[in-house]
């Protein structure tokens with residue numbers, strides 16, 4: 001038989017490591033209670049597809065994920081993937097910010113080896129818990145030749161998604177993770193990954209971002225658009241020292257007049273402004289709903305606000321030139 005691939009599972013918490021009061025508890029359980037060795041022990045089938053090692057990196061619910069956690073995680077992933085005896089990595093993660101961590105790693109991991117993020121929508125104690133099969137599929141994917149060079153992947157519910165494009169679409173059902181507009185990459189079925197497409201955007205070893213020497217990241221925040229909006233939150237974030245603002249605008253990233261005035265003032269103070277949308281699908285066109293050339297704003301292309309926040313954060317570690325940053329939004 002072929003030698004098994006070496007896969008390290010980095011556990012960070014979430015529902016996949018959660019437990020509830022009874023087998024029918026699917027909401028109101030406690031996330032991040034079960035350790036990595038117990039997660040691995042619960043799926044003896046893992047030993048058939050990879051030589052698995054576990055590491056407990058954090059034990060948190062993913063709503064508590066921070067830039068600091070991301071720096072720690074990215075550095076650990078890069079250290080492990082530089083080792084000849086690590087072929088791939090699986091990261092178990094809460095689902096609430098899983099797409100954000102995936103995209104952060106997609107931009108900062110310096111390796112073509114597979115990195116797969118996985119979570120669960122039901123705690124391990126629930127009837128039809130989805131964690132064990134999701135973990136099995138993720139390890140199988142991370143151990144596969146097919147996953148090499150595909151960028152950071154997200155695997156839940158027998159499906160494979162690209163980090164840049166996947167999003168959580170449902171608060172509680174196991175089919176929550178989707179890539180609605182650009183399409184998922186493939187399936188895992190019958191102990192095999194099947195890929196049908198790949199993201200065309202640069203990732204991992206092909207990006208210009210390097211966090212290896214960074215101990216902190218620039219502050220970037222999001223302001224939400226809605227009818228009757230006022231600029232109070234935006235102004236408070238700028239006053240608190242935000243170096244970048246993502247505007248999660250209504251529709252095609254349009255700007256309500258009082259917010260537009262405040263964004264222009266923030267830009268004049270040096271704050272980078274990215275126009276994104278709360279809609280969740282479609283392109284935010286440069287010079288569409290606002291004249292970005294004139295205002296010196298950046299358009300988010302198809303990135304949702306939480307992913308635009310990650311790209312702007314990393315962009316600000318390289319440059320404050322808005323044209324350079326716009327180029328990055330069309331590259332990654």
Ligand SMILES: NC(=O)CC[C@H](N)C(=O)O
Nearest residue numbers: 014015061062094095096
């Ligand atoms: N399904 C989940 O993983 C959600 C649990 C928790 N809120 C988290 O994101 O970690």
